[in-house]
Amino acid sequence: MLDDDQLMIAIQSGDSAAFDELVDRYERSLIGFFFHNLRDIQLAEDLTQETLLKVYHQAWDYLPLGSFKGWLFRIARNLMIDDIRKRSHDALIKAVKGSLPGEDDPLTRLVGRVAPPDAAIDGAELSGIIGELLGEIPEDQRLTFVLHHHSELPLAEVARIMEVTEPTTKSRLRLAREKLQEKLRVRGLAPSECET
Numbered sequence: 116m117l118d119d120d121q122l123m124i125a126i127q128s129g130d131s132a133a134f135d136e137l138v139d140r141y142e143r144s145l146i147g148f149f150f151h152n153l154r155d156i157q158l159a160e161d162l163t164q165e166t167l168l169k170v171y172h173q174a175w176d177y178l179p180l181g182s183f184k185g186w187l188f189r190i191a192r193n194l195m196i197d198d199i200r201k202r203s204h205d206a207l208i209k210a211v212k213g214s215l216p217g218e219d220d221p222l223t224r225l226v227g228r229v230a231p232p233d234a235a236i237d238g239a240e241l242s243g244i245i246g247e248l249l250g251e252i253p254e255d256q257r258l259t260f261v262l263h264h265h266s267e268l269p270l271a272e273v274a275r276i277m278e279v280t281e282p283t284t285k286s287r288l289r290l291a292r293e294k295l296q297e298k299l300r301v302r303g304l305a306p307s308e309c310e311t
Contacts, residue, residue, distance in 0.1 A: 119183035126174040134171055141184075142167065144266055145191055151246055151261045152195060162198060166191045185272040188262060192276055241304065248298045256291035259284055 117125065117136070125133035145166055149159035169190050170177075177186060249257050255277065262273045274284040 120179035120181060123174055123177050123183060124179055126171065127177070134174075137170065138167055141187060145187075148188065148191055148261060148266050149195060151249060151265050152257060153199075154246065154250060158198070162191070162194055165194055169194070182272070182275075184266075184268065185275050188266060188268065188272075189276045192258065192262075244299070244302070244304065245295060248295055251298065252291055252294045256287045256294070259287040260291035260295075263288055 117133070119137070119140075122133045122137050126137070142163060145163040146156075146159045149162045150156055153159060153162075166187070170187060173190075177183070249260065252260075259273055259277060262268050262276060263270060268276070270284050270288070271281055273288075274281045277284060277287075279287075
């Protein structure tokens with residue numbers, strides 16, 4: 116199996132099958148990234164297509180240095196920011212109800228870490244609540260959280276995508292976690308301070 120850089124070199128040579136392989140590899144992850152930030156599955160799918168088309172059309176610009184995933188998510192982040200600016204500044208706050216299909220959603224996996232074991236709520240429901248709560252935290256913290264937890268990027272790569280230092284990225288991630296924990300605590304879905 117070819118790695119991402121080898122696929123990009125093949126795409127630069129005109130190999131459409133290599134592009135199909137990249138689509139298969141990253142489409143779901145991109146949809147999840149957009150959905151967890153915008154809470155609109157149709158928009159997430161549209162922006163995913165736009166991102167993948169941009170990757171195809173800008174393949175010649177890619178240097179195979181082992182950082183394809185970071186390059187891909189920088190494109191995705193920039194497209195999302197452009198779309199938000201076009202629609203309005205409060206577009207991220209208006210969440211569209213719904214859920215992203217799939218049991219391997221990283222937010223569902225994260226549930227076990229934030230919910231008390233005796234919580235009377237299932238993982239999918241709590242994942243939906245966490246998704247809603249993400250819309251209530253500042254954009255820079257939300258993007259950092261989603262890139263790290265949902266897209267499973269290392270902090271150094273998240274820092275490059277967000278164009279900030281790694282300590283700033285760590286701080287934003289910590290703040291996002293603390294705010295989510297507090298919001299879950301208020302809803303009775305996380306241990307209170309005296310129980311931790």
